[in-house]
Amino acid sequence: MRDGAITILAPMPDTPAEAAGVRPGDIILEVDGVSIQRMSLLEVVRLIRGEEGTTVTILLRHLSSAEPVSVEIERDIIQLESVNLLMQVGRIGHLRMSGFTGSTNDELEEALERFERSKGLGIVLDLRNNPGGLVSSVVDVTSQFIDDGLVLYQIDAKGNRRNWGVKSGGKALDIPMVVLVNEFSASASEVFTGAMIDNDRATVIGATTFGKGSVTNLWPLDDGSGVNFTTARWFTPNGSLIEGEGITPDVLLETIDEDEDEDLHLDRAIEILKQELGEGTAAQNK
Secondary structure (H helix, E strand, C coil), X not given: CECCECXXXXXXXXXXXXXXXXXXXXXXXXXXXXXXXXXXXXXXXXXXXXXXXCEEXXXXXXXXXXXXXXXXXXXXXXXXXXXXXXXXXXXXXXXXXXXXXXXXXXXXXXXXXXXXXXXXXXXXXXXCCCCCECHHHHHHHHCCCCCCCEEEEEEECCCCEEEEECXXXXXXXXXXXXXXXXXXXXXXXXXXHHHHHHCCCCEEEECCCCCCCEEEEEXXXXXXXXXXXXXXXXXXXXXXXXXXXXXXXXXECCCCCCCCCXXXXXXXXXXXXXXXXXXXXXXXXX
């Protein structure tokens, strides 16, 4: 939910929604001809879900357009894979993370083993369009890259503070890294990004992130609806509020046209990483 509208942060990669043309930032207007105005997120999700092989028609408004478009999506069982590693020229690993699920840390460890076997030199960790996920998952993932300190802390409505500390045993503590984010990097991905910046672990580039950093609880009602309560807010290790603010990258990049064939932001991230690798090599040779 953003400004009262149900907004799609990002369709999951390689899913029917992505194939049908659903884009990051799309606003849902109707589901199967039914207006969703004044509906809760839970009610809309129930309308969209259905039996495998059936279809649902969703009326959307793209971020860059005033005219709504209708997309038909065939429902399917979605296999959740949240980590993908592609080795680039120059032994740079493009590590794309699409969410923080219960299996993300295990997937990451497998990817890091592949990176090591490939004799990789550095990683671009791509969190663009990552809508977040589990706090426990982002703590585990962040702990792969940082050896000590905080991942985040949260403050509840009574002012009580809870710290989420780094776990020991990280497998990527010394791998040079650049983190790539955009305006649809949200929630747990913002926690990770904030921890990277506050711990001086990686250069972050891209756009200011979404600004979703709160703990919510859904209370079901007898009529099948529910009320969503915000019970706490998240802060980065150095005390920056995530909710409503987002994380500002070290290097801000200009928005690129949706029709652009080349991934210019990824190219820039690789360029910065190679510069940092070159500076590190030069320092060692002095």
